[in-house]
Amino acid sequence: MAHAKTFRVVERDGYRVVDLKASVVSWGGDAVGEEQFQRLVLVPREQTPPPLTGDLAGATLIRTPVMRIASNTGFHEAITKVLGVNDRLVAVGGVKSYDDALRARVRSGAVRQIGYGWHSPPALDALVASKPDVLLMSMGDMKNVGAKPRVEALGIPVVPIFLDNEPDYMGRVEYVRLVGMLAGRETEAEAFVAMVARNVDALKKAAAAQPIRSVISAWFSGGDQWNPVIRNADAKLLRDANGRNPFEGPDDPRKDSFNRISTEELIARGRDADCWILRDSHSQPFTDRAVLERFKAYRDGCLFAADGMTKPEADAFDYYETAVIRPDLVLGDIVRMLHPALRDQPFRYIRLDTRAPQ
Known part of the structure; x- marks a missing residue:
């Protein structure tokens, strides 16, 4: 990842190991609590997963591509939209989506509401009922950090999204690549990030x-x-x-x-x-x-x-x-x-x- 500071990806024998690490930062303030760390093991569905031992002990196994996605923050929806997988969303924060079609699905009950991550931990009953393969989870405060092990104990893999900790705005864009790996849309993700980078470079040159x-x-x-x-x-x-x-x-x-x-x-x-x-x-x-x-x-x-x-x-x-x-x-x-x-x-x-x- 050329710009991302909060996660890295390592290729292994047909699968990937993703390490995510960042602090929860209070709004308008400083980091609170201990730095958060998560290791994910992304394994294609057709492949036998490696044993979660050694340096993989305690890691979260995710079979890819994920087909049912839960999300607790609006910009996750923008990521799934540019990757063309909004139809895989089974739970979102609520009904405040800028996307009319998605908002209609939420209001109809076709997509469950689990609460936005800036205000509260996810509503566990609605989350479990949506049967997601993963939860894309932004953690706006320590209440969300406390809820994460409860979500995992219910058998739902959590992918922490530390996008707001990225000091470079292009590091934020790299999260499209991460979700692309999860969803099997890497080609689309690479093309999107490259397009944004080209546009940024042209604007910087003109401004300079x-x-x-x-x-x-x-x-x-x-x-x-x-x-x-x-x-x-x-x-x-x-x-x-x-x-x-x-x-x-x-x-x-x-x-x-x-x-x-x-x-x-x-x-x-x-x-x-x-x-x-x-x-x-x-x-x-x-x-x-x-x-x-x-x-x-x-x-x-x-x-x-x-x-x-x-x-x-x-x-x-x-x-x-x-x-x-x-x-x-x-x-x-x-x-x-x-x-x-x-x-x-x-x-x-x-x-x-x-x-x-x-």
């Missing part, structure tokens, strides 16, 4: 030919708290768009991409930024025009919001599904935001803010 511009991405969480992007994959997107982020710090997979700061610090460090991504779906309304007037981005009309590709009636946000594995699309928006000469197509996920006080 433009003058560098300063940019901040910080949303308001209420009170006197703002959440600026500081590190990891989200910060790399700003940097690769030839943007200079005054809040940028060292990458650290044991920390979330943002930290909370005060309005005073936001002004002190971000007031001269050329552009500002001000909002996303988590933001609280900020209406103090006197504060906004202190920012160059506001005065110059380069105020943007990550609120594109939404379906409010379904409470669905493609920014948290497809965009996670299509960083080229997000990077394209940021490049066009920062460099008007490159605005050759419409914005998709990040677009001009229409809700800021005028």
Whole structure:
């Protein structure tokens, strides 16, 4: 894997060993608990599996291709969709899918609801009833970590998805390859990752030919708290768009991409930024025009919001599904935001803010 840091794959005699390792990181904070580790042994169904002894002792055996998939996070659904195996989903988090056809299947009961991994452990009754070959399990907090052995004790192999721990956004895309190995869609996965990489390279080259511009991405969480992007994959997107982020710090997979700061610090460090991504779906309304007037981005009309590709009636946000594995699309928006000469197509996920006080 050229970019992934949270998992590696080793070829053996007709089967593969996958090691996954990462920490559970609190939202907007640091790692909690011990680092999590999982060893998977992927063996084709027609092949006799190796004994799970020696360095395979304690590993999870998965027969491939998997035909019944359970998932507890929206971006898993985006991965299965690009691989053409959404019809294999038998359980998902809930009814907030951006994909209309999948959401209809969930609402009809054809696909079970086990709860989203950011809020709670999977609902075991619904999970068992769906009879999955595997559970793709994002672990947003330690409650999910505690639930994992209970799921495994029920005979359901768990594939931990540590995508959010990847410090490079292309490391996130590599998870398409992992699910492709599970589903027998490696050719499709390789082609997808190569396509995203080509698009990213072209965008980076175009942006690098433009003058560098300063940019901040910080949303308001209420009170006197703002959440600026500081590190990891989200910060790399700003940097690769030839943007200079005054809040940028060292990458650290044991920390979330943002930290909370005060309005005073936001002004002190971000007031001269050329552009500002001000909002996303988590933001609280900020209406103090006197504060906004202190920012160059506001005065110059380069105020943007990550609120594109939404379906409010379904409470669905493609920014948290497809965009996670299509960083080229997000990077394209940021490049066009920062460099008007490159605005050759419409914005998709990040677009001009229409809700800021005028």
